[in-house]
Amino acid sequence: xxxxxxxxxxxxxxxxxxxxxxxxxxxxxxxxxxxxxxxxxxxxxxxxxxxxxxxxxxxxxxxxxxxxxxxxxxxxxxxxxxxxxxxxxxxxxxxxxxxxxxxxxxxxxxxxxxxxxxxxxxxxxxxxxxxxxxxxxxxxxxxxxxxxxxxxxxxxxxxxxxxxxxxxxxxxxxxxxxxxxxxxxxxxxxxxxxxxxxxxxxxxxxxxxxxxxxxxxxxxxxxxxxxxxxxxxxxxxxxxxxxxxxxxxxxxxxxxxxxxxxxxxxxxxxxxxxxxxxxxxxxxxxxxxxxxxxxxxxxxxxxxxxxxxxxxxxxxxxxxxxxxxxxxxxxxxxxxxxxxxxxxxxxxxxxxxxxxxxxxxxxxxxxxxxxxxxxxxxxxxxxxxxxxxxxxxxxxxxxxxxxxxxxxxxxxxxxxxxxxxxxxxxxxxxxxxxxxxxxxxxxxxxxxxxxxxxxxxxxxxxxxxxxxxxxxxxxxxxxxxxxxxxxxxxxxx
RNA sequence: GGCGUCGUGGCCGAGUGGCUUAGGCACAGGUCUGCAAAACCUGCUACAGCGGUUCGAUUCCGCUCGACGCCUCCA
Numbered sequence: 001x002x003x004x005x006x007x008x009x010x011x012x013x014x015x016x017x018x019x020x021x022x023x024x025x026x027x028x029x030x031x032x033x034x035x036x037x038x039x040x041x042x043x044x045x046x047x048x049x050x051x052x053x054x055x056x057x058x059x060x061x062x063x064x065x066x067x068x069x070x071x072x073x074x075x076x077x078x079x080x081x082x083x084x085x086x087x088x089x090x091x092x093x094x095x096x097x098x099x100x101x102x103x104x105x106x107x108x109x110x111x112x113x114x115x116x117x118x119x120x121x122x123x124x125x126x127x128x129x130x131x132x133x134x135x136x137x138x139x140x141x142x143x144x145x146x147x148x149x150x151x152x153x154x155x156x157x158x159x160x161x162x163x164x165x166x167x168x169x170x171x172x173x174x175x176x177x178x179x180x181x182x183x184x185x186x187x188x189x190x191x192x193x194x195x196x197x198x199x200x201x202x203x204x205x206x207x208x209x210x211x212x213x214x215x216x217x218x219x220x221x222x223x224x225x226x227x228x229x230x231x232x233x234x235x236x237x238x239x240x241x242x243x244x245x246x247x248x249x250x251x252x253x254x255x256x257x258x259x260x261x262x263x264x265x266x267x268x269x270x271x272x273x274x275x276x277x278x279x280x281x282x283x284x285x286x287x288x289x290x291x292x293x294x295x296x297x298x299x300x301x302x303x304x305x306x307x308x309x310x311x312x313x314x315x316x317x318x319x320x321x322x323x324x325x326x327x328x329x330x331x332x333x334x335x336x337x338x339x340x341x342x343x344x345x346x347x348x349x350x351x352x353x354x355x356x357x358x359x360x361x362x363x364x365x366x367x368x369x370x371x372x373x374x375x376x377x378x379x380x381x382x383x384x385x386x387x388x389x390x391x392x393x394x395x396x397x398x399x400x401x402x403x404x405x406x407x408x409x410x411x412x413x414x415x416x417x418x419x420x421x422x423x424x425x426x427x428x429x430x431x432x433x434x435x436x437x438x439x440x441x442x443x444x445x446x447x448x449x450x451x452x453x454x455x456x457x458x459x460x461x462x463x464x465x466x467x468x469x470x471x472x473x474x475x476x477x478x479x480x481x482x483x484x485x486x487x488x489x490x491x492x493x
Numbered sequence: 494g495g496c497g498u499c500g501u502g503g504c505c506g507a508g509u510g511g512c513u514u515a516g517g518c519a520c521a522g523g524u525c526u527g528c529a530a531a532a533c534c535u536g537c538u539a540c541a542g543c544g545g546u547u548c549g550a551u552u553c554c555g556c557u558c559g560a561c562g563c564c565u566c567c568a
Contacts, residue, residue: 035568043568050568079566090566172496175563181495182564226566248568249498255567279498280562287561324517325506330499330561337505340518347517350531378507386507390516400532404525464527471529482531489531 002028002065009064009380011244012328014252014275015174019382022274024243030061030068031242033234033272035251036128038075039109040090042297043116045333046288050248050278052319053327053383055122057246057276059428060379071237072125074113076106077132077213079226089223092213102213106132116298120315121430127237131229135215138224138232141266142203142217150265154194156206156220160261162199169264171199174275175253201258203228227258234271235263245272249279276327283308283333296333309335313342316431320345323385323429344393349433350491351396352425355418358402360411366398368413372420379428388424395421404485444492448479452488455481 010019024030034054037047051072061068079090095102131138142158145151150165151158162171166179182199206220207213214221234242240263247256256275263271282288288295296308304312313321321341325331371394378387395417401407409417425431451470458467471481474490482489 037568038566045568047568053568175497177496177564184495246568249562250567251563252497253563254565278568280568282561285560321505328498329506332505334505336518340505342518344517384507386517387515390507393516397533404533406533459527462527468528475530480530483526483529484532485525491531 003376004028004061004064004066007064007376007380010382011274011276012382013273014277015272020274022243024066025241025273028065028067030066030244031238032058032061032068032070032244032246033230033238033242034070034072034125034245035230035247035255036073036075037109037113038079038090039106039113040079040094041109042299043109043113044288045296045298045301046248046281048116048120048298049281049322049331050246051117051122052120052322053278054246054276055430056323056327056385056428057244057383058123058125059430060383063423063428069127069238070125071127071129071234073230073233074106074110074128074130075226075229076110076130077102078224078229089211089213092211095212106130119302120298120319121432123430129233129237131224131233134229134232134236135224137236138228139204139217141228141232141235141262142224144266145203145262148265150261151203152196153219156222157194157202158204158219159195159200160203160258160265161196162201162261163197165261165265169261171261172253172257174257174260177253177257201225201227201254203262227255227262230255231259231262231266231271234259235267240267241269241271241273243272244274244276246276246278249277252277278327279330281331281333285332285334309338313338317342317345319429319431320348320389324389326382326384326386328382345431346491348389348392348396348425349431351399352421352433353491354399354403355421358399358409358414360414361408362410364409364413365407366409366413368409368416368420371395371398372416375420375424379424385429388429392421392424448474448490452481452490456488 009022011022012019032054034051036051037043054070054072058068058070076091077089089102091102091105094105098105142151145160146153146158149161151160162179165171171179172182179199183197202225204217204219204222204224206222211223213223215223234245245256245259260270260272263269280287283294283296286292286294296306300306301309301313301318302315317338321333321338322331324341324344371391375388375391378384378391381387398407398409398417402409426433451474455467455470458464458470474481478492480491482491
């Protein structure tokens with residue numbers, strides 16, 4: 001008996017605009033694809049927010065007992081600056097500007113990406129394929145789309161024929177656009193194009209002679225279009241139809257729309273059952289943008305080495321901050337917000353530590369079973385982590401009350417409480433305890449205990465000057481003493 | 494200009510046709526303490542504006558204002 005059998009989850013499906021009960025294609029198995037980064041610069045904090053949302057989805061599905069194959073790609077070719085003939089591949093452009101090999105660019109920023117995600121305690125995806133590793137699959141896919149009459153070749157480049165496709169299919173159904181509207185609203189772009197219509201998009205681009213990123217194909221030496229890789233790789237690892245496809249809201253159009261079109265054009269089926277889109281991250285009420293300087297990268301946020309925030313924030317604090325809003329809402333990154341989350345996070349973690357120390361009694365004054373169900377209900381409702389966290393704080397309150405003697409808990413209930421708290425805090429939310437001192441570093445704990453004893457003696461002798469000195473100087477190095485009824489404990493911040 | 498998402502108390506951030514003033518932070522009072530801190534108890538009762546539907550709307554519909562996203566590269 002797996003947890004998923006008793007915990008049906010609902011997912012907000014961008015395709016239908018409704019929350020739907022999640023039913024995987026194969027019972028007990030979930031195929032999930034998330035559009036990964038284009039590795040031509042340092043990972044953007046907004047990217048991190050999106051990937052963190054899906055990291056949490058991945059974690060919860062796993063917790064429920066699903067066997068999840070989570071595919072998150074690395075785009076290392078094909079992502080054009082724009083779709084016109086002058087459009088340059090982002091990686092190639094960066095390589096040209098820095099006068100290094102494109103693969104050096106890819107390597108540098110892939111490493112950066114992985115480092116940040118590791119620091120933030122992400123689970124690695126099951127498969128992390130690259131576009132350049134799947135050129136053959138992409139060429140095959142193009143051939144299939146051409147065979148089916150939905151693409152045409154001009155001067156060695158191949159374009160998807162959106163107008164033709166729309167005669168038999170519905171282009172725009174994900175982003176709720178109509179082709180006629182797109183035609184009227186397409187801006188006139190300079191430079192001539194080989195495309196029959198501005199709405200068409202590139203499947204294969206012929207490389208100019210000076211272009212260093214190039215692969216042979218039936219049409220020309222060139223490189224694949226951006227939208228194609230996701231279709232090729234999701235098909236290869238998850239099949240022609242799979243359960244969940246995620247990405248940032250800004251990818252809905254055109255990227256995801258084009259993925260649907262490519263899949264339908266090649267295989268005649270819509271690829272994805274549940275489309276999930278994570279909302280944007282802002283900073284101080286405005287979109288992050290390099291041009292206005294309203295930008296902060298993950299390393300700067302973690303190190304405190306920036307002029308936007310008052311201090312450095314621990315990885316788990318950032319995770320906690322993001323988990324306190326739902327993935328479908330715009331989230332505003334502010335110093336005040338982070339400070340508030342930081343305090344809340346430490347309160348939660350103090351509760352987790354206390355959970356190991358409280359004693360059980362004959363009976364419980366709280367209903368642990370219904371509390372536990374509420375936690376699951378929250379996550380089952382489209383991964384509502386803010387509600388989950390509200391319930392976790394309820395538990396912290398219980399834990400503190402039990403310690404104070406204002407509540408009691410039976411040993412069976414205490415076990416349930418522990419198991420559930422551990423599962424949600426550590427496994428699902430991916431938070432990490434920062435209180436390394438009490439459990440991890442026995443020597444520090446021992447040393448502080450000595451000081452605590454000295455302070456107790458001083459207090460017994462009414463030598464408050466000394467006792468306060470011990471307390472204040474420990475506080476200065478980040479060790480906070482907490483006096484309770486049963487003695488003094490400490491925490492390290 | 495078109496399409497889409499949204500506008501909640503001092504701040505962040507959930508949610509709902511008529512009790513759940515979610516939860517966190519901040520603030521005020523109390524208990525505890527040698528004094529603090531921590532913890533616990535109590536208080537702080539909002540839903541952009543204007544109309545409409547309804548016995549009743551913060552939640553449904555329309556309009557206005559505003560924010561954000563997409564329409565051109567972007568998670």
